[in-house]
Amino acid sequence: MSNNGASDEKRAKLAEEGELSPVATEDDALYQAALEEIDDCQSQIDSLNEQASEEILAVEVRFNTLRKPHYSKRAEIIAKVPRFWITTFMNHPQLSLTIPEEQQHCLQDLQNLLIEEFEDIKNGYKIILKFNPNNPYFENESLIKEYRLEGNGQPKSVVTPIKWKPGKNFLADNADRGSRKRKASDSSFFSWFTDSNHSSLDEIADILKDEIWPNPLQFFMMPEALSEEGDDDGDVEDEEDEEDEEGDVEGDAEGESNYDTD
Template identity: 90%
Template sequence: MSPEATEDDALYQAALEEIDDCQSQIDSLNEQASEEILAVEVRFNTLRKPHYSKRAEIIAKVPRFWITAFMNHPQLSLSIPEDQQHCLQYLQNLLIEEFEDIKNGYKIILKFDPNNPYFENDTLVKEYRLEVSGQPKSVVTPIKWKPGKNILNDNSEKGSRKRKAFENSFFSWFTDSNHSNLDEIADILKDEIWPNPLQFFMMPEALSEEGDDDGDVDDEEDEDDEEGGEVDEGDSNYDTD
């Protein structure tokens, strides 16, 4: 190899090293940027928290707030059969709690009237977390159904056709800890309902039902002898206590 070639080679190597140095600086700035963005998100989570708490407190006083919001959601309403609608009337609060390190997961917390006739629990939690291995995992509170009140079992008694229709129901979703990917109900609760539940609560019924009307047999209309429409037991007035 000629001395010139060796010199060229050394210059070539030096250039690559210089590029690598620039790259390290860029990488380190990228990392800093990610950290700062995460810090902003964590800080605003803290700032939002008292407002979410206050919102939860007031919502708990409005009877059937959550079930009304749920039933006004065009997709979510399809997952809530009649008996589950009745049970979800006792849902007093829905909370989404992100982990301190928000990349690691979140919890969906459902607070029920402790006197609800369906189960002993007053709080049901479904937690989505990223394992150390990077695998997503979900953990759920076991529901302690009161005797004869397990809505999921009740469905199975009524034959496989009905059972199939409710496979993707709200409570079957809740109790299934395998739904890690493509978890439509979790996504709707976290990204659509939770950011602004009032807009669903207030949504005129006609609007929320628009999507259902065509073609499909919709048996929503002929259920009035039981509890009528979605949930309309008693008046939808403010609960004064």
């Protein structure tokens, strides 16, 4: 009995010092075998996930090719609608916050927005902004911002240098007007475009690529849709007001009738 007590005390002391597994010694083999089986199952799951990702990318590449003629046709039709892109941008609740008044004037000459994904879409894409060649702000007809992965897997941005016309570089003008103007300019649409560093401003790229490009019409039409919803609400309120007025009239008539009877 005393030997068993000493043995138990020794095992407890070793467990406290970390020399024994928290699992009982006789179960160590079963414990290790279970962990290895779990790891083997997880490896098979990970392999299937990688295979699924590759097949999904292949499908996306195929459908990108199928979409191209439709995008081209859409661009031709959009060109017939005045101020389509600036209206679309200003109707987006987040993007509109990055476009101060002076940049709104510049974006009125934006004729087309294009998103071109690389043949291997994992490696990046281009955002292409096509402007009226006679726009008063810069000489470029197209401004291109490219996002791509380098060979080492690091992201990189490449931007078209803007060839500003004399006195039209509003980014430089704002930077010279004090800290408040400079802060607003640093978070603006064109500041994002000219910035080649990955930062929080890249949210603008995500909005253009993932929200506006797939269906710009939904944002172009947004105020009209909201207006129609407002009109419907107004109709309901008008009907309620009419019902209240009718109830008041009936109540007055009933009151007069009771008064005459008395």
